[in-house]
Amino acid sequence: MAARALFPPHSGLLVFQPLKRRQCAECRRGPLPLLVLEDSAPRCLDCADLGHLVFLPRGDTALTRRSREESALSAVVVRFNRRKSRYERQGVLVEEAALARAEQRCLADSEARRRRRARDARRRADQDALFAQAFAAEILRLLPGCPPDRARAIAGHASERGSGRVGRSAAGRALTEEAVMAAVVASVRHLDTPYDRLLMSGVPRHEARRRIAAAVETVLRGWTRTGLGSTG
Numbered sequence: 001m002a003a004r005a006l007f008p009p010h011s012g013l014l015v016f017q018p019l020k021r022r023q024c025a026e027c028r029r030g031p032l033p034l035l036v037l038e039d040s041a042p043r044c045l046d047c048a049d050l051g052h053l054v055f056l057p058r059g060d061t062a063l064t065r066r067s068r069e070e071s072a073l074s075a076v077v078v079r080f081n082r083r084k085s086r087y088e089r090q091g092v093l094v095e096e097a098a099l100a101r102a103e104q105r106c107l108a109d110s111e112a113r114r115r116r117r118a119r120d121a122r123r124r125a126d127q128d129a130l131f132a133q134a135f136a137a138e139i140l141r142l143l144p145g146c147p148p149d150r151a152r153a154i155a156g157h158a159s160e161r162g163s164g165r166v167g168r169s170a171a172g173r174a175l176t177e178e179a180v181m182a183a184v185v186a187s188v189r190h191l192d193t194p195y196d197r198l199l200m201s202g203v204p205r206h207e208a209r210r211r212i213a214a215a216v217e218t219v220l221r222g223w224t225r226t227g228l229g230s231t232g
């Protein structure tokens with residue numbers, strides 16, 4: 001039989017899924033779902049001393065590799081593809097305990113990955129919180145009269161990860177006065193002036209900004225002083 005010639009020699013122990021009905025040359029059992037060729041004669045897995053192995057279908061590369069590493073005895077299962085005139089891997093036969101150990105290792109890996117992702121997310125959240133704190137502190141340094149809650153809200157909004165807002169930009173990262181003030185002005189515009197209402201009623205953006213500019217100025221002037229009325 002030309003099977004071995006058609007298959008790479010370094011494949012190790014080969015087990016075939018026969019296309020035809022075959023019987024074991026030793027115990028006469030058949031038809032055989034899987035067989036080993038010994039001296040060109042088919043043998044069942046039991047007669048070939050491979051009966052204790054379990055079949056792991058191809059598909060999970062890591063699990064397959066680890067199962068074979070863990071298994072003292074393993075075999076590659078192949079089937080002949082007539083159209084392509086070559087043998088194709090269907091999976092491997094490995095010891096059941098080896099498969100269990102390999103599954104454990106794969107599970108441990110995915111668990112480790114999950115824990116690492118959680119750690120990374122926590123670290124990013126901590127960084128975001130620190131950044132928002134620094135941002136709020138800078139708002140209060142520039143505008144001591146800004147209510148602290150409002151400063152924290154503006155900072156939190158501006159530094160939301162993935163928002164692409166000013167707080168996430170390089171300038172915001174550096175906490176430049178320009179970047180911090182831009183975030184404050186955007187907040188004042190939306191919350192303390194009729195800006196959004198003007199936009200909704202169809203007023204062009206630039207015209208709307210022009211109309212509310214004085215109102216924004218008034219709020220900011222109020223916030224440049226510490227406490228309400230304390231400095232007159």
Ligand SMILES: [Zn+2]
Nearest residue numbers: 024027044047
């Ligand atoms: Zn047999």
